[in-house]
Amino acid sequence: MANEFKNKAITSRDEDFAQWYTDLCKKAELMDYSDVKGFIIYRPYGYAIWEQIQSYLDKEFKRTGHQNVYMPSVIPESLFDKEKAHVEGFAPETLIATIGGGEEIKDRLIIRPTSECLFTDHYKNIINSYRDLPKLYNQWCSVVRWEKTTRPFLRGAEFLWQEGHTMHASEDEAREETIKMLNIYDQLGKDLLAIPFVKGKKTEKEKFAGALETYSIEALMHDGKGLQCGTSHYFGNEFSKAFGVQYIDKDGKLKNPHQTSWGVSTRLIGGIIMVHGDDNGLVLPPYVAPIQVVIVPIQMQKEGVAGKALEIKKLLENKNIRVKVDLSDKTPGWKFSEYEVKGVPIRIEVGPRDLANNVVTISKRNDGKKETYSIDGIENTVVGLLEKIHKEMYQKALDNLIENTKEAHSLEEIEAIVNKGGYAKVMWCGDEECENKVKELYQATSRCMPFEQIPIDDKCAICGKKAKYLILFAKAY
Amino acid sequence: MANEFKNKAITSRDEDFAQWYTDLCKKAELMDYSDVKGFIIYRPYGYAIWEQIQSYLDKEFKRTGHQNVYMPSVIPESLFDKEKAHVEGFAPETLIATIGGGEEIKDRLIIRPTSECLFTDHYKNIINSYRDLPKLYNQWCSVVRWEKTTRPFLRGAEFLWQEGHTMHASEDEAREETIKMLNIYDQLGKDLLAIPFVKGKKTEKEKFAGALETYSIEALMHDGKGLQCGTSHYFGNEFSKAFGVQYIDKDGKLKNPHQTSWGVSTRLIGGIIMVHGDDNGLVLPPYVAPIQVVIVPIQMQKEGVAGKALEIKKLLENKNIRVKVDLSDKTPGWKFSEYEVKGVPIRIEVGPRDLANNVVTISKRNDGKKETYSIDGIENTVVGLLEKIHKEMYQKALDNLIENTKEAHSLEEIEAIVNKGGYAKVMWCGDEECENKVKELYQATSRCMPFEQIPIDDKCAICGKKAKYLILFAKAY
Numbered sequence: 001m002a003n004e005f006k007n008k009a010i011t012s013r014d015e016d017f018a019q020w021y022t023d024l025c026k027k028a029e030l031m032d033y034s035d036v037k038g039f040i041i042y043r044p045y046g047y048a049i050w051e052q053i054q055s056y057l058d059k060e061f062k063r064t065g066h067q068n069v070y071m072p073s074v075i076p077e078s079l080f081d082k083e084k085a086h087v088e089g090f091a092p093e094t095l096i097a098t099i100g101g102g103e104e105i106k107d108r109l110i111i112r113p114t115s116e117c118l119f120t121d122h123y124k125n126i127i128n129s130y131r132d133l134p135k136l137y138n139q140w141c142s143v144v145r146w147e148k149t150t151r152p153f154l155r156g157a158e159f160l161w162q163e164g165h166t167m168h169a170s171e172d173e174a175r176e177e178t179i180k181m182l183n184i185y186d187q188l189g190k191d192l193l194a195i196p197f198v199k200g201k202k203t204e205k206e207k208f209a210g211a212l213e214t215y216s217i218e219a220l221m222h223d224g225k226g227l228q229c230g231t232s233h234y235f236g237n238e239f240s241k242a243f244g245v246q247y248i249d250k251d252g253k254l255k256n257p258h259q260t261s262w263g264v265s266t267r268l269i270g271g272i273i274m275v276h277g278d279d280n281g282l283v284l285p286p287y288v289a290p291i292q293v294v295i296v297p298i299q300m301q302k303e304g305v306a307g308k309a310l311e312i313k314k315l316l317e318n319k320n321i322r323v324k325v326d327l328s329d330k331t332p333g334w335k336f337s338e339y340e341v342k343g344v345p346i347r348i349e350v351g352p353r354d355l356a357n358n359v360v361t362i363s364k365r366n367d368g369k370k371e372t373y374s375i376d377g378i379e380n381t382v383v384g385l386l387e388k389i390h391k392e393m394y395q396k397a398l399d400n401l402i403e404n405t406k407e408a409h410s411l412e413e414i415e416a417i418v419n420k421g422g423y424a425k426v427m428w429c430g431d432e433e434c435e436n437k438v439k440e441l442y443q444a445t446s447r448c449m450p451f452e453q454i455p456i457d458d459k460c461a462i463c464g465k466k467a468k469y470l471i472l473f474a475k476a477y
Numbered sequence: 478m479a480n481e482f483k484n485k486a487i488t489s490r491d492e493d494f495a496q497w498y499t500d501l502c503k504k505a506e507l508m509d510y511s512d513v514k515g516f517i518i519y520r521p522y523g524y525a526i527w528e529q530i531q532s533y534l535d536k537e538f539k540r541t542g543h544q545n546v547y548m549p550s551v552i553p554e555s556l557f558d559k560e561k562a563h564v565e566g567f568a569p570e571t572l573i574a575t576i577g578g579g580e581e582i583k584d585r586l587i588i589r590p591t592s593e594c595l596f597t598d599h600y601k602n603i604i605n606s607y608r609d610l611p612k613l614y615n616q617w618c619s620v621v622r623w624e625k626t627t628r629p630f631l632r633g634a635e636f637l638w639q640e641g642h643t644m645h646a647s648e649d650e651a652r653e654e655t656i657k658m659l660n661i662y663d664q665l666g667k668d669l670l671a672i673p674f675v676k677g678k679k680t681e682k683e684k685f686a687g688a689l690e691t692y693s694i695e696a697l698m699h700d701g702k703g704l705q706c707g708t709s710h711y712f713g714n715e716f717s718k719a720f721g722v723q724y725i726d727k728d729g730k731l732k733n734p735h736q737t738s739w740g741v742s743t744r745l746i747g748g749i750i751m752v753h754g755d756d757n758g759l760v761l762p763p764y765v766a767p768i769q770v771v772i773v774p775i776q777m778q779k780e781g782v783a784g785k786a787l788e789i790k791k792l793l794e795n796k797n798i799r800v801k802v803d804l805s806d807k808t809p810g811w812k813f814s815e816y817e818v819k820g821v822p823i824r825i826e827v828g829p830r831d832l833a834n835n836v837v838t839i840s841k842r843n844d845g846k847k848e849t850y851s852i853d854g855i856e857n858t859v860v861g862l863l864e865k866i867h868k869e870m871y872q873k874a875l876d877n878l879i880e881n882t883k884e885a886h887s888l889e890e891i892e893a894i895v896n897k898g899g900y901a902k903v904m905w906c907g908d909e910e911c912e913n914k915v916k917e918l919y920q921a922t923s924r925c926m927p928f929e930q931i932p933i934d935d936k937c938a939i940c941g942k943k944a945k946y947l948i949l950f951a952k953a954y
Contacts, residue, residue: 097588122511158549
């Protein structure tokens with residue numbers, strides 16, 4: 001593949017993964033830095049990926065009965081302070097507004113880092129009877145967390161996300177919701193991102209501030225580090241109690257409803273980059289790609305070439321494929337390189353020689369394979385290829401996950417696995433001391449206790465006591 | 478129409494328009510107040526109206542070549558200070574964050590009231606050549622303006638909006654963009670909101686801080702007050718110069734590009750309420766209504782009633798109509814009232830007596846007319862009725878606009894018109910002193926100089942000097 005042009009500027013992935021990542025974010029024009037550390041600019045190409053994710057999830061949320069709302073972007077400090085565990089978790093990284101219209105604000109305003117407080121406080125006003133339940137709300141917005149170390153998409157002072165917040169009459173129903181939404185995130189990986197997730201439960205140490213239980217989807221990046229890609233929390237009625245949310249149940253008794261929240265963010269874009277990208281740039285899974293097919297005319301000045309390119313575009317668009325024809329005066333080589341960096345799944349070359357034979361040349365971005373196809377039925381050919389590419393990319397990511405998830409029965413084995421890169425699959429006694437030990441010794445954290453709990457030993461790999469859970473450790477972003 | 482239930486709680490529109498408005502916002506469950514003044518909660522029904530507006534405009538923006546981006550929600554004070562006229566206009570109403578992660582922030586952060594600074598600063602980094610132009614960006618977000626007097630949707634400390642920001646090589650192209658986007662807003666009124674707008678140019682006094690020219694769409698509310706519903710600004714290259722945005726033109730010379738910005742906000746929801754609403758609640762134009770048809774079963778326990786209601790729902794949904802069947806155990810009277818308050822355009826009653834005759838009873842929310850229609854072809858009947866309602870509502874609003882736009886040739890005539898409620902159509906010398914006089918005397922502001930400049934006099938109605946422009950005055954929100 002042609003990488004003699006600007007791809008040269010991309011650092012090799014195996015040489016320096018971190019630099020390679022930053023190069024891709026910039027060269028593929030996904031983002032730019034702003035003047036404020038950690039507040040990035042989502043450029044059109046990066047934002048368009050987010051729009052694809054939004055569109056998929058918003059349909060799923062609505063299909064499952066959720067409604068969108070918008071809550072204030074600020075939380076009065078007095079309100080934020082109501083749930084103890086929650087405030088302790090978030091207080092150190094808050095951005096606080098203290099001046100409004102030139103005057104000091106008495107009850108200072110926290111720029112929302114997450115909105116449990118706001119939703120619960122509102123629910124207090126609108127939930128009175130069991131008839132008002134469940135409440136299934138979601139919002140699309142940005143949140144602010146004043147992080148010290150920031151990285152585009154992975155850890156930002158501001159990032160885009162959705163946060164679902166629901167209230168239920170029964171514990172069972174709330175627990176069901178928690179898992180239902182986790183499964184929707186998992187399906188997003190399968191359908192759109194071509195990323196296989198490990199679903200599981202977080203440890204007490206790693207759970208969300210204020211939650212009783214946190215579940216997550218975890219992915220393995222190309223460099224063997226883990227990335228938490230989404231979480232779903234069960235709160236019990238702790239927030240309900242703290243905020244005084246009560247309803248009269250069928251039995252005439254006053255009760256506190258049971259609560260959940262769940263979210264994914266633009267961090268998923270970081271996941272897409274690090275699972276699929278290569279030395280030539282992004283490799284976008286077809287169904288999340290803003291441009292699924294780019295058509296590059298060869299010898300554009302020759303009669304019929306540009307016209308045929310536009311004709312093929314129309315055929316593909318009729319199949320709801322997102323197509324771009326690049327008719328600019330840049331060289332084909334420049335264009336090949338440009339759309340390679342941007343990870344466009346399929347490139348179609350339309351040139352005079354091929355046209356004489358009623359064929360085009362199609363290249364697949366994921367493996368660089370190039371083949372000639374008839375123009376007749378090209379729209380069905382491309383539909384088929386997009387599906388093929390998606391499957392190949394998912395399978396490759398799954399192979400990588402399986403290959404790099406290895407059993408460890410001792411601290412030494414854990415060390416070897418997480419240092420090489422990958423998930424160490426470990427039996428654990430459930431003691432936080434053991435969890436801390438792995439973190440201190442190897443800078444690897446517990447990712448989750450997978451739903452599939454198939455014991456591989458009866459002793460804790462860290463302390464040797466009786467094992468309770470199967471757990472994954474990894475270095476992580 | 479049944480208003481013996483909760484509509485009683487709505488203040489009469491003619492008695493107290495302001496209270497009627499607030500009642501509707503709350504009773505129709507469009508919004509709720511939060512703990513922070515001016516920061517409202519957009520409840521599902523209110524947010525769903527905004528989603529309809531977003532969906533329409535986002536398609537139009539993309540059709541005309543615009544791309545969505547997301548800029549930081551904060552602006553460093555030092556950056557905000559770069560364009561003088563702009564900062565003077567906005568500084569008094571800024572919310573400022575001064576503490577991050579427990580520490581004082583040196584370059585304090587303004588929560589964005591509008592994003593000209595951020596866009597222009599970013600454009601500086603990505604525009605180098607005429608080949609990089611035009612740049613046609615838009616973002617959907619919330620903005621914060623620390624207003625003293627706030628009202629749901631009309632004037633908020635925080636509101637939702639879109640802001641387009643574009644850069645062009647030539648002045649002509651930028652001017653064309655300014656008008657093109659104004660026309661898209663105008664069309665939104667015709668297609669979706671059933672609101673006729675007056676398009677025109679703002680005076681120097683009323684234009685946007687930092688703009689060379691501001692154009693607006695203006696609507697007349699039921700109480701005869703005006704509402705500015707959207708604006709489009711031409712900036713020349715003032716911001717470009719202040720921020721150092723330069724490109725090399727075809728002729729090899731360094732130039733500053735020409736800029737526009739344009740926006741509409743959730744204020745449009747306030748417009749919908751005040752143009753169309755009545756004493757029984759909201760009256761939503763069909764194409765912006767989250768629920769276009771509600772089906773209320775009568776004697777639901779009777780065999781076949783609920784089933785038929787669901788059957789009709791399916792028929793309508795196949796025509797992409799947004800339908801709700803209310804199968805709750807509340808009385809039909811309660812339901813009638815509920816969906817009246819919520820302004821659902823069409824109500825279909827499905828009862829056993831009608832079913833025996835293969836008919837249903839359909840009520841139009843806009844005029845309360847009730848008729849019987851055959852169930853055969855019900856989906857086409859409803860499609861036709863939705864269109865009819867839209868036209869009737871637009872025409873009614875247009876009649877109101879025409880009826881209450883009156884010529885004034887003297888201060889006394891201006892006074893009479895704006896006090897009664899309506900637009901005073903006036904010839905004006907162009908002098909700010911005259912504009913100020915009307916404001917001071919009658920608390921009426923200049924709304925715009927309509928594009929249709931058909932002189933009605935040769936003297937200024939205020940000072941008697943030679944008239945230059947036709948202008949509209951009104952009391953306004």
